[in-house]
Amino acid sequence: MSEARSAPTVGQLVLGRRLADLRERSGMKREEAAAVLHVTAATIRRMETAEVALKIPYLRLLLEAYGLRGAEADTFVQLAKEANKPGWWHRFRDILPDWFSVHVSLESSARVIRAYEPHVVPGLLQTEDYARHVLRVGSVNRTSPEDVERYVALRMERQNVLAREDAPRLWVLVDETALRRPVGTPEVMRAQVDHLLQATERPNVTFQIVEFSTGYHPANYGPFVLFRFELPELPDMVYVEYLTGAVYLDERTEVASHLELLDRMSAQAATARRTREILRDLRKEF
Secondary structure: OEEOOOOOOHHHHHHHHHHHHHHHHHOOOHHHHHHHHOOOHHHHHHHHOOOOEEOHHHHHHHHHHOOOOHHHHHHHHHHHHHHOOOOHHHHHOOOOOHHHHHHHHHHHHOOEEEEEEOOOOOHHHOOHHHHHHHHHHOOOOOOOHHHHHHHHHHHHHHHHHHHOOOOOEEEEEEEHHHHHOOOOOHHHHHHHHHHHHHHOOOOOEEEEEEOHHHOOOHHHHOOEEEEEOOOOOOOOEEEEEEOOEEEEEOOHHHHHHHHHHHHHHHHHOOOHHHHHHHHHHHHHHO
């Protein structure tokens, strides 16, 4: 009926939501749609939530049952064929866990990426040497030198998103602790600070430091990333990582709370100009 794969692409997420919308507009319940394909309602749910790739022959049957025919159905099918193609990150599938594969897919398609990070420099702004040390020392069950280098290569390739012609807006808040905690040698830290100073010159990058003087603040709960997309079918999503996995939040109230937190913290954090001054002063300390 359907093909499982490591993680959905953004295109598959969008088409799954569109498929659910078509079903609901047609007045069919999942059980009724399942009867068309002689499968369970759970399979229809998995198709709509992009837990499985869409098989084209069965997709055509559903579209016809939902009343979508002719050119509109052909366009939907063509989009499904394109969406089923693996993303560039597929070649890292040997080391890329499913839960983070989704993150890379969202990151590659987002219009805006906002984040709070209290522990380390965010991956999209790390130098290669900084990333190598973080991945070698700060990871659990990833001690193979070969695996570490693969993870470093993946992280460096992820950064290409910021140099694209249609690059997303990246707006990150980083706790001062993350920049004062040594990662690797002083040379590694100096190079990392230099890299951040260069990043602040990009028109699509906003980098703010949450200074110690801010005191205790509501973002102390932990790091998270908020993705916003151009496509209206995709709501804002929040990524929250833990030791062995991650959760993706798209409920409106949950996303709104994280967005409010980012807005409040961006107002309390050092301005972009002040942040550059802090970075220049930090560089002298390493």
